[in-house]
Amino acid sequence: MKKRGVGIALVIVVSLLVFIVSSHETGNEKYAFALPGGKMVFVSIDFTDDPENHKWNSIQEGINDAEEGDIVYVFAGIYPENIFINKSITLLGENATVDGGGALYTVTILANNVKIKNMEIAHGKKAGLYIGNYSHVTIENCDIYGNSEYGIFAFSSNGNTFLNCSLYNNQKGGAYFVLSDENSILNSEIDGGDWGIVFQNCSNCHIKNSFLLNHENKSINISGSNEIFVTNCTIYGSFCAIRLRASQNSVIDGCIIKQNIIGIRIDGSTSNTIKNCHIEENVGYGIYAGEYNGILSQNNVIHHNNIIDNGNNAYDEGSNAWNTHIGNYWDDYSGNDTNGDGIGDTPYNIPGGYAMDNNPLMYPIQSPPLFVWVDDDFTPSSPGWGNDQFNTIQEGVDAVLENGTVYVYNGSYDTTNSILIEKSLTLKGEGDVSLHSSSNGLFIQAENVNISGINIESAENGIKIVNSHDVIIKNCTSHGAHPMERLLGCI
Known part of the structure; x- marks a missing residue:
C-alpha cells in the first residue's frame, strides 16, 4: 500500500486542533469548536459515538453530523x-x-x-x-x-x-x-x-x-x-x-x-x-x-x-x-x-x-539546446518557445549550449544593450539580419566564437572583443562610432 509523506504536516494540524479543543474545555467536558467555514467533526475507529461533541466511529456518521462548509477529520485507520x-464539506484524513x-x-x-x-x-x-x-x-x-x-x-x-x-x-x-x-x-x-x-x-x-x-x-x-x-x-x-x-x-x-x-x-x-x-x-x-x-x-x-x-x-x-x-x-x-x-x-x-x-531537424531537441532559432516573428505559441526558439538574439545566445549554434532568421532586431557573448558558439544570420543597438552591437568575451551574416548599426562599437581568442567574423557589416574594437590581448 502506498503512503504519502504527510505525517509531519498532520501532526501539526492535529496538535493545533487539540490546542483549540482544549481551550474550550470546562472540567472534564469538551465541546466542538466553530471554524470560519463551519465546525469540525472528528472520526476515529477508537471513538465511542458522542453526538454532543461531534465524535464518531464511522465516517458516514461524521458526514451525517456535518453541515455545509464543515470539516470531517478522520484519524488513521481502516474504515470498512x-x-x-x-453536502459541500471537506473530508480530511490522517491517511x-x-x-x-x-x-x-x-x-x-x-x-x-x-x-x-x-x-x-x-x-x-x-x-x-x-x-x-x-x-x-x-x-x-x-x-x-x-x-x-x-x-x-x-x-x-x-x-x-x-x-x-x-x-x-x-x-x-x-x-x-x-x-x-x-x-x-x-x-x-x-x-x-x-x-x-x-x-x-x-x-x-x-x-x-x-x-x-x-x-x-x-x-x-x-x-x-x-x-x-x-x-x-x-x-x-x-x-x-x-x-x-x-x-x-x-x-x-x-x-x-x-x-x-x-x-x-x-x-x-x-x-x-x-x-x-x-x-x-x-x-x-x-x-x-x-x-x-x-x-x-x-x-x-x-x-x-x-x-x-x-x-x-x-x-x-x-x-x-x-x-x-x-x-x-x-x-x-x-x-x-x-x-x-x-x-x-x-x-x-x-x-x-x-x-x-519537409523541415526535418538536424539536431535532437534537448535542454539546454545545441541549436537555437531566433526570429522576430516568433511568439509564445511557437513550438520550442523558451527552449530553442526566441524572438531576441540575446535570449538565443543565453539559452544555447556551449559550442552550439544560434541561427537568426531575416528580420530587424532592436536592443538598447549590447548582445553579450560569454561562451563559445556560432551566431549565424540567414542573410538579411539587421541588428540595431543603442550601445555596442556585439560584445564578445569568449573564445572560439564564429559570427556571420549579421548587419550591425550601433551607437558605439559595432563589435567589441575583450579578452578573447579565436574569434571569426565574416560576411558582416558594421556601422557605428567604431565598427570594431579589440582590447586586451585579442587575436
Missing part, C-alpha cells in the same frame, strides 16, 4: 464502509482508508464543492470514487486502488480537480470520464490496469505533470472529445501511450512517451497538435495515423518532437502536417544541411501514403 457525501468491501462505489459524491484530502479509497466494485452530475469536487493527496473496475468514474461532472493522487491496481482503469468537461488531473500517478485515463465525449480537460505506466490497453484514451490537453507527462510500459479517436483540437505537449508498443495513435481525428515530445523506443510505432469508421485522420500538426529508435518511427494514411516552419528530429534521417540553418535540405518521407516532414 462505503460512504455518501451529500485513513475507506474500504468499500466490494460495494458498488466506495465513495459516492452527491454534492458540489466537496473536498477530499489525505485519504485512501479502496475495493469498490464499479469504482472507488463516483461523481455523477455534480461538479467542482477536489481530490488531493489521495490513493485510490484495488477497485474491480475504475479508480474514479465521473459522469456529467464538470470542473473537478485531482491533485497529487495515486491511482493503481484498479482492474479496468485509473479514471473514466464521460460527458464531463473541465476536469484536471495534476501531478498524479496512474499505474496498472487495462486503461489509464479515458475521456469519452468530454471537452477542455487537462492531464499535467503526471506519470502513466503499465496499462494493458491505452494509458490515455481520448474518444469523441474536444480540447483535451496532455502536458509534461511521462508514459511508458503500456500497449499504447495515447490514442486520439474521432477527437479534435487536442494538444499533446512536452511529454516523454517511450517503451510502449505504440507511442501515439491518431484514428479518424482532426486538428490536433503534437509538439515538444520525446517519442522514443516504442516497439511498434512512434506515431501511427490511421482511420476510424472509414474517416482518415487529417489536419493534425506534428512538429518539434524527437522521434527516435522506434520500431517504425511513423506511419500516416491520412493528410497531416508533419512540420510548420520547423519539423521533427528523426534519428534515421540521412539528409544534409548545406546552408547551416539546422533543417535538412530534403524531406523525410513517412510511409502509409504521401506524408512527409
Whole structure:
C-alpha cells in the first residue's frame, strides 16, 4: 500500500486542533469548536459515538453530523464502509482508508464543492470514487486502488480537480470520464490496469505533470472529445501511450512517451497538435495515423518532437502536417544541411501514403539546446518557445549550449544593450539580419566564437572583443562610432 509523506504536516494540524479543543474545555467536558467555514467533526475507529461533541466511529456518521462548509477529520485507520457525501464539506484524513468491501462505489459524491484530502479509497466494485452530475469536487493527496473496475468514474461532472493522487491496481482503469468537461488531473500517478485515463465525449480537460505506466490497453484514451490537453507527462510500459479517436483540437505537449508498443495513435481525428515530445523506443510505432469508421485522420500538426529508435518511427494514411516552419528530429534521417540553418535540405518521407516532414531537424531537441532559432516573428505559441526558439538574439545566445549554434532568421532586431557573448558558439544570420543597438552591437568575451551574416548599426562599437581568442567574423557589416574594437590581448 502506498503512503504519502504527510505525517509531519498532520501532526501539526492535529496538535493545533487539540490546542483549540482544549481551550474550550470546562472540567472534564469538551465541546466542538466553530471554524470560519463551519465546525469540525472528528472520526476515529477508537471513538465511542458522542453526538454532543461531534465524535464518531464511522465516517458516514461524521458526514451525517456535518453541515455545509464543515470539516470531517478522520484519524488513521481502516474504515470498512462505503460512504455518501451529500453536502459541500471537506473530508480530511490522517491517511485513513475507506474500504468499500466490494460495494458498488466506495465513495459516492452527491454534492458540489466537496473536498477530499489525505485519504485512501479502496475495493469498490464499479469504482472507488463516483461523481455523477455534480461538479467542482477536489481530490488531493489521495490513493485510490484495488477497485474491480475504475479508480474514479465521473459522469456529467464538470470542473473537478485531482491533485497529487495515486491511482493503481484498479482492474479496468485509473479514471473514466464521460460527458464531463473541465476536469484536471495534476501531478498524479496512474499505474496498472487495462486503461489509464479515458475521456469519452468530454471537452477542455487537462492531464499535467503526471506519470502513466503499465496499462494493458491505452494509458490515455481520448474518444469523441474536444480540447483535451496532455502536458509534461511521462508514459511508458503500456500497449499504447495515447490514442486520439474521432477527437479534435487536442494538444499533446512536452511529454516523454517511450517503451510502449505504440507511442501515439491518431484514428479518424482532426486538428490536433503534437509538439515538444520525446517519442522514443516504442516497439511498434512512434506515431501511427490511421482511420476510424472509414474517416482518415487529417489536419493534425506534428512538429518539434524527437522521434527516435522506434520500431517504425511513423506511419500516416491520412493528410497531416508533419512540420510548420520547423519539423521533427528523426534519428534515421540521412539528409544534409548545406546552408547551416539546422533543417535538412530534403524531406523525410513517412510511409502509409504521401506524408512527409519537409523541415526535418538536424539536431535532437534537448535542454539546454545545441541549436537555437531566433526570429522576430516568433511568439509564445511557437513550438520550442523558451527552449530553442526566441524572438531576441540575446535570449538565443543565453539559452544555447556551449559550442552550439544560434541561427537568426531575416528580420530587424532592436536592443538598447549590447548582445553579450560569454561562451563559445556560432551566431549565424540567414542573410538579411539587421541588428540595431543603442550601445555596442556585439560584445564578445569568449573564445572560439564564429559570427556571420549579421548587419550591425550601433551607437558605439559595432563589435567589441575583450579578452578573447579565436574569434571569426565574416560576411558582416558594421556601422557605428567604431565598427570594431579589440582590447586586451585579442587575436
